[in-house]
Amino acid sequence: MGIDSGTDPGAEPGLFVNLDGFEGPIDLLLSLAREQKLDLTKIAILPLAEQYLAYIESAREVNLEIAADYLVMAAWLAYLKSRLLLPDPAAEVSEEIIDMSDALRFQLLRLEAMQQASKRLMDLPRLGRSRFVRGAPQAFARTEKIEWTASLYELLQAYGDMRSQEAAGTLTIAATRLYSVQEAAERLRRILPRAPGWADLASFLPPGLEQPLDARSAMASHFTAALELVKEGVIGLRQNRAYDTVYIRSRISETE
Amino acid sequence: MSQPDDKLPDDKVIETARILEALIFASAKPVSRREMMVYAAEESELDAALQLIADRYGPESGLEFCRIDRDWAFRTRPDVAARLNLEKPVERPLSRAGLEVLAIIAYHQPVTRAEIEEIRGISLSRGTLDILLELGWIKPRGRRRTPGRPLTWGTSPAFLDYFGLSGIDDLPGMEDLRASGLLRKGQILGGLGEPGEAAEPDDETDLPSDEEAWLDFEAEAEEETGEGGRDAGL
Amino acid sequence: MSQPDDKLPDDKVIETARILEALIFASAKPVSRREMMVYAAEESELDAALQLIADRYGPESGLEFCRIDRDWAFRTRPDVAARLNLEKPVERPLSRAGLEVLAIIAYHQPVTRAEIEEIRGISLSRGTLDILLELGWIKPRGRRRTPGRPLTWGTSPAFLDYFGLSGIDDLPGMEDLRASGLLRKGQILGGLGEPGEAAEPDDETDLPSDEEAWLDFEAEAEEETGEGGRDAGL
Numbered sequence: 033m034g035i036d037s038g039t040d041p042g043a044e045p046g047l048f049v050n051l052d053g054f055e056g057p058i059d060l061l062l063s064l065a066r067e068q069k070l071d072l073t074k075i076a077i078l079p080l081a082e083q084y085l086a087y088i089e090s091a092r093e094v095n096l097e098i099a100a101d102y103l104v105m106a107a108w109l110a111y112l113k114s115r116l117l118l119p120d121p122a123a124e125v126s127e128e129i130i131d132m133s134d135a136l137r138f139q140l141l142r143l144e145a146m147q148q149a150s151k152r153l154m155d156l157p158r159l160g161r162s163r164f165v166r167g168a169p170q171a172f173a174r175t176e177k178i179e180w181t182a183s184l185y186e187l188l189q190a191y192g193d194m195r196s197q198e199a200a201g202t203l204t205i206a207a208t209r210l211y212s213v214q215e216a217a218e219r220l221r222r223i224l225p226r227a228p229g230w231a232d233l234a235s236f237l238p239p240g241l242e243q244p245l246d247a248r249s250a251m252a253s254h255f256t257a258a259l260e261l262v263k264e265g266v267i268g269l270r271q272n273r274a275y276d277t278v279y280i281r282s283r284i285s286e287t288e
Numbered sequence: 289m290s291q292p293d294d295k296l297p298d299d300k301v302i303e304t305a306r307i308l309e310a311l312i313f314a315s316a317k318p319v320s321r322r323e324m325m326v327y328a329a330e331e332s333e334l335d336a337a338l339q340l341i342a343d344r345y346g347p348e349s350g351l352e353f354c355r356i357d358r359d360w361a362f363r364t365r366p367d368v369a370a371r372l373n374l375e376k377p378v379e380r381p382l383s384r385a386g387l388e389v390l391a392i393i394a395y396h397q398p399v400t401r402a403e404i405e406e407i408r409g410i411s412l413s414r415g416t417l418d419i420l421l422e423l424g425w426i427k428p429r430g431r432r433r434t435p436g437r438p439l440t441w442g443t444s445p446a447f448l449d450y451f452g453l454s455g456i457d458d459l460p461g462m463e464d465l466r467a468s469g470l471l472r473k474g475q476i477l478g479g480l481g482e483p484g485e486a487a488e489p490d491d492e493t494d495l496p497s498d499e500e501a502w503l504d505f506e507a508e509a510e511e512e513t514g515e516g517g518r519d520a521g522l
Numbered sequence: 523m524s525q526p527d528d529k530l531p532d533d534k535v536i537e538t539a540r541i542l543e544a545l546i547f548a549s550a551k552p553v554s555r556r557e558m559m560v561y562a563a564e565e566s567e568l569d570a571a572l573q574l575i576a577d578r579y580g581p582e583s584g585l586e587f588c589r590i591d592r593d594w595a596f597r598t599r600p601d602v603a604a605r606l607n608l609e610k611p612v613e614r615p616l617s618r619a620g621l622e623v624l625a626i627i628a629y630h631q632p633v634t635r636a637e638i639e640e641i642r643g644i645s646l647s648r649g650t651l652d653i654l655l656e657l658g659w660i661k662p663r664g665r666r667r668t669p670g671r672p673l674t675w676g677t678s679p680a681f682l683d684y685f686g687l688s689g690i691d692d693l694p695g696m697e698d699l700r701a702s703g704l705l706r707k708g709q710i711l712g713g714l715g716e717p718g719e720a721a722e723p724d725d726e727t728d729l730p731s732d733e734e735a736w737l738d739f740e741a742e743a744e745e746e747t748g749e750g751g752r753d754a755g756l
Contacts, residue, residue, distance in 0.1 A: 055642060056644025057644065146625045149693070157686045162600040166547065166548065167315040169550040178378050179380070181382065185656050187390060188459075191394075196471055309584035309585060310584035311584075311608070350545075351543065362547070469649040
């Protein structure tokens, strides 16, 4: 998510305002503060707010699409700025300003702490970098015992995949009467030998298919079942041209 | 390959021994002298370092430092290996079908066999539930109060243990799955949903403990195998 | 994990230590206490044996006997690895966002997705959590007792192993961060109306230890499934 625009660096050569390098508005604020080499705990909020607003403004001028997160922060800072610039702050108001400034400072310090922590994390002696595992692991053996393994990730992925397919609309409303191919084959096997000569496949569909989905499903499964029965040599199928009626006939009744 | 008796190993030899110990530990195959000479200034230093390692892995250790031809490796001492050789576990990843069925049971429990088939749109082969049952990851959860009183399935404490979950509730919900990119497109059709949220009230809500569910299950087994009285269960 | 000072390790402990040393040495993955208890008569014997092994692998060895939460493993010492030219597996580097999110999960756990977004001030892109989950470094840590019962995330044992940590308290700078109050969660910016209110700590920060969060979870599990929570994840 974040910033969608400007991902192609060659697109706009004159661009000097680029939000791509930032991981959100707080990261942008941190980077602006760092440019000033300011101590975050003592940073003056007003100039920082102004810089941020100016930055966003120039991004807007070059028609950068600005993610909502940046705009929300801009609105918040604009509000803070207006309060800070109030000529005669009443006691209540100044308290609010202190709260807001402290909150902003805390948020900056907190994210900076996490950014530093992530660097220190990667400086740890990592496995496969600075620490190595046994190169010739050994399983102790006498009898073999199969241990099925699975990871939580695989489990969630399997479920996610299944539900994704479902969501795509291929498999829906499970409670309706959908004919399985197996059922359709059994049905055709049972009914067809009693039917004389060539007949429309549609006439073999089960009765009572009021929902269009049910009818389509039944047609699809009966057609697939018919193909399987042709393969077995039990029936014959015929279609005069594409999209025309499909005719079906039992080979068993024919030979008898 | 001998350390003069009148001299303690110097720091250089100790350092080389540490490096070689780590190298041989991390290598998949025995390590040759040639490979080791990269880390030693001269043959005598290499020998002294190897001797130092051999001393550290004496009989009081479960391992021995062995020379195989001109290569060196760590091996489990045979007497220790004999004590360790209980069963050799062969790891095999659970099949896709197994994963799917397990996921459905986890998310939709208590769920009947027919419902699992409905969700997957494919009939369930006998072996799939067997493997999950053998793993101890699933267990019967009583019977559904519908015609035929089908048996329902749920996950076991061993399932939670294996996957490092503190409860079924820990499974990410639909929103979490979508947010983390595991659920790809669009909307989820209603009905089946968040973990722990059973579709219909079942008998098993009347069965407070596992024990009773098991009793019920055993009764069922009887019913199926023997000619059994009808009301064996409840 | 203490051996009474006035007693030398007895033969039984020495023998158990040999077996465990070989078992852990031969395994690429950390070995759990449960696996080790197969070879020890009781917990105290296990602890004494582990202490004995730890003593044998001091700084004079190129290997380190590492505790990873409650599991144990041998790993080469980092100072030695720097001198070894071992083949290093190619890793896809984590994005900056991925790193930040990992750090936030590690230091703030258990933490919800919304809290991660609050700390970073930006919504989390799809796939970021997914990658960390795929790496096996994060896992669900139960649900928050707030409206919507959001899922919380924490780090896994594999995370500790990868970064060479014995536990979360070992994270670099953890103590200072806790003391400085920078690990407070909650929304601060963004709500124009209530800038002050947001800085308040949320429910979860009132629970100082994992243990309490855990108890909380078990109580819930009992309510919902009627099964007593087991020591699943620990």
